[in-house]
Amino acid sequence: MRATVIHGPQDIRIEEVPDPRIQRPTDAVVRVLNACICGSDLWAYRGVAKRQAGQRIGHEFLGFVEEVGPEVRDLTVGDLVVAPFVWSDGVCEYCREGLQTSCPHGGFWGIPGSDGGQGEAVRVPFADGTLVKLPKEAAGDEKLLPALLALSDVMATGHHAAVSAGVRPGATVAVVGDGAVGLCGVLAARRLGAGRIIALGRHEGRTAIARTFGATDVVPERGDAAIEAVRELTGGRGAHAVLEAVGTEESMRTAISIARDGGGVGYVGVPHGGSAGVDIRQMFDRNVRVGGGVAPARAYIPELLPDVLSGAIDPSPVFDLTVDLDGVPEGYRAMDERTALKVRIAF
Numbered sequence: 001m002r003a004t005v006i007h008g009p010q011d012i013r014i015e016e017v018p019d020p021r022i023q024r025p026t027d028a029v030v031r032v033l034n035a036c037i038c039g040s041d042l043w044a045y046r047g048v049a050k051r052q053a054g055q056r057i058g059h060e061f062l063g064f065v066e067e068v069g070p071e072v073r074d075l076t077v078g079d080l081v082v083a084p085f086v087w088s089d090g091v092c093e094y095c096r097e098g099l100q101t102s103c104p105h106g107g108f109w110g111i112p113g114s115d116g117g118q119g120e121a122v123r124v125p126f127a128d129g130t131l132v133k134l135p136k137e138a139a140g141d142e143k144l145l146p147a148l149l150a151l152s153d154v155m156a157t158g159h160h161a162a163v164s165a166g167v168r169p170g171a172t173v174a175v176v177g178d179g180a181v182g183l184c185g186v187l188a189a190r191r192l193g194a195g196r197i198i199a200l201g202r203h204e205g206r207t208a209i210a211r212t213f214g215a216t217d218v219v220p221e222r223g224d225a226a227i228e229a230v231r232e233l234t235g236g237r238g239a240h241a242v243l244e245a246v247g248t249e250e251s252m253r254t255a256i257s258i259a260r261d262g263g264g265v266g267y268v269g270v271p272h273g274g275s276a277g278v279d280i281r282q283m284f285d286r287n288v289r290v291g292g293g294v295a296p297a298r299a300y301i302p303e304l305l306p307d308v309l310s311g312a313i314d315p316s317p318v319f320d321l322t323v324d325l326d327g328v329p330e331g332y333r334a335m336d337e338r339t340a341l342k343v344r345i346a347f
């Protein structure tokens, strides 16, 4: 089969790789129908996150179950399934608590020895614990399919930011970051009943999506000017809940500074600036909580799925470019140069 392989910074190739096969009785093989490129894949693309030359890449996909091991009980050949961005056994203490990202048997797609999501097929460990079944009819629905694909990471991650920040009905919410995760955070905050949603971002195409997702205000400023602008919009107090979806020192500092006294920050941007930016003293003086981290997408997909199927939430506008497998290197380039927000790969 063919799959996406990373050889080094800016060096993404489509190559012939061994066909996946069942290796353990709890495995399944999924024939990929749709996958996508994540903002976090760009850290590897840019050489910031190190990868071995020849490593697979991609961690968001949905497709049809093609083969199951003898111990797979909940899935059968032909099922349409979506994969969260980590696999997990589904039975350990962490999995039962809904923190599948801490599963001791879990792993991240594309780590050495595993398949990445940006390929024609994927061997899925612990298929019952990992995969979530979707209605088969969705496979032919070109509008619904990208919305379901977003559940594998960005929508679940935006939701995790909102939950971790403590979004409640009527709350004033601020979202730092206008990437796909930040936009999904806006959608998640609206779903949880936020009264007012302030989106921080300056890219017009993206803030336009933020508005359709429920943002009531847009703040294009950055740094101190952004802090000032949010304070001004909120009577000097700040937001009850702040979603941080960037992962830099500056974005974390902004997020904590625009939280209202007693408020919360939910951070889901993969940190690339160490712990600097977390101003413990400011948090102490103003009783600001910081929570979040890597999103347990597997716990959230069953909760979010009915709302995606009913159309109550539709994250599909975050995909603004669709490529085939051969177009994946171009898709990385487009996201790196910010000419594309998020790229969908249709097989």
Ligand SMILES: [Zn+2]
Pocket: 088, 089, 090, 091, 092, 093, 094, 095, 096, 100, 102, 103, 104, 105, 106
């Ligand atoms: Zn587990």
